Amino acid sequence: MKTRTAVLHTQPGQYEVTEVDLDEPRRGELLVRMVAVGLCHTDDHVAVGDSPAFRLPIAGGHEGAGVVVGVGPDTPGWAEGDHVVLTFTAVCGECRMCSTGRQNLCDLGGRLFSGGRIDDPTSFRMTYQGRPVVQAHGVSALSEHTVVDARSAVRIDPDVPLERAALVSCGVATGWGSVVHMSDAQPGDVVIVMGVGGVGINSVQAARAIGARAVIAVDPVELKRKTALDLGATHTAETIEQGTALARSMTDGQGADATVVTVGVVTGEHIAQAVDSVRKAGTVVLTGTGGMRSAGIPINPTMFTVFQKRLQGALFGGCNPRWDVPNLLRQYAAGTLKLDELVTRTYSLDEVAEGYADMRAGTNVRGLVLLD
Structure with missing residues (x-):
């Protein structure tokens, strides 16, 4: 079949809506009609060249939700009409990581x-003018229709609006889990969230939910600081230096118990500043990325050792898609997790490039593409 999808033809470049040929689903695959897709910085890293494109063209998007409209042969447990959230971390359920509760690090x-x-890996589901089209993260969510491996989909309650469920596909789960699963933050702690865009704003929500006595949202953009206050931050700061000073004023000069780094384009300097912001035995959770070509963190290794600080990487916030995605949506249904308030603006598929430009300009907390 033919479908329209947002394709990156050159790097650097921008996503262009392109009609491609899409295979029918094979064994273990699902044909999904996409309904809503979040605009996440990860895809933009590839467009601007922060992260390498291993092969072009690439059909982008990885944060999305839709409806199954086709099921490949010998694919038990799935049916047309199922509502699904796509996950950029496929889950086999059998490897060491999956078996020890770390589905986000599945060998797939x-x-x-x-x-x-x-x-x-030599077989592609999308083609354009006879050439294979790479599916970003195996899903290519920014498409009217896409075919995905069933291991990259999580079935959800059909009563949950898909335009809200899409947000849990990446940004919400990543930000939430970075605090709940990865930071060791406890009730009564002081938590800094460094960068409160589409991911960090959910770290703010999570810090509030665990009972942190102070949640300091750091961002140079006024819109994001205001949104953070609405969603649980107790204090805001324009710079990490100001945020660190606030944390120290609350802790007898010690610093935050945990700092979560969710800056859109992370540098080594950002990480060093975060390490400086935490107390002895404090934790820095590194969730944002800066592109695969960046390297080097200007920290003093002796001071890092003697103060026994911890720098923890976090993929998908350490979440297990099969559990955390439905669980977060249950919290939304119960009113304990806010999703409606995250979306600053919606776009059509034809406005994808504009949506990413708005993200880079800081005018969105989260942009959402609606396809239905």
């Missing part, structure tokens, strides 16, 4: 970089 993840089928 490494295969998704090929942009082809998980079990056959």
